[in-house]
Amino acid sequence: MAVRLLSTPTALSHPTKLSFFSSPKPISTATSFFQWRPKCRVFTRKMVVKACVKVEEKNVKETSKQEWGKVSAVLFDMDGVLCNSENPSRKAAVDVFAEMGVQVTAEDFAPFTGMGEANFLGGVASVKGVKEFNTEAAKKRFFEIYLDKYAKPNSGIGFPGAFELINECKNKGLKVAVASSADRVKVDANLAAAGLPLSMFDAIVSADAFENLKPAPDIFLAASKILDVSPDECIVIEDALAGVQAANAAKMRCIAVTTTLTEETLKPAGPSIIRNDIGSVSLDDILSGGSDKMVQDMQFLQVTEQNPSRILNERTRNGSTTGVDVPSNEVFSLQG
Incomplete structure (x- = not known):
């Protein structure tokens, strides 16, 4: 079905008429005469934009998930991620x-x-x-x-949301590990004080056995090997520059949290996503990149709905709005 818009409305209060015809219906089967009955439907600019927004919203979500890739394991740093330490x-x-x-x-x-x-x-x-x-x-x-x-039992050292996120990951079939540059004595004490049993994790990797610590990738690579998961299927959650750099060196995607450093400080290291703390990290962030890019696109779509007359013209002139083509003579056609 094709719908043709012959004029560009200047305000939403002036609906644009888009006309199309129904399929022919016979008046009489005996005479086989056909009568065309035109049906006129009115589409406002806002209705057209909303249709485009729905299509683009779906495409944004699907594209973001495809670009993020497969996830099989989550590697949690300890200090500043699981524990407020x-x-x-x-x-x-x-x-x-x-x-x-x-x-x-x-x-x-x-x-x-x-x-x-x-x-x-x-x-x-x-x-x-x-x-x-x-x-x-x-x-x-x-x-x-x-x-x-500081690392006393029930000291409240654990970040809110850590326990819940670990369980969500496990329930989704993901492997989980602690991968920390701290010595094992501190790892065990912190996890106990935070109320995170060692049994929650499929692996715990600490600094004791390594010569090269973060920003070297050794700890993360060792964790992925123990879990038997390819590095490119691992998500790292970190709070430190050295940790983000180590994740990048290991070819792993990284979610950074701003519990220790500011977003401006972390950004140059190139984390995939930045969140406030582990309580702000969602399962969707882990499985599909949560969509910092998708959020930006969704923000554009919201603005488009609010001011369609200006923004739809801009978007369509660039040829980027799904399902809408704008020829140079300003005649719109909406493909159906």
């Missing part, structure tokens, strides 16, 4: 240096976030010019302070 970690580190007589601030540790305790402590020691810094001794003291002050 980045600031407590910095405070414990400040205490370690205070005992050494070195004055530091919590902000001094920000550049070394997500890189493991050795780099976390050693990086600041290097910047501050601490001589004969004993990394292993500092780590030992750090864990003593951290576990005593």
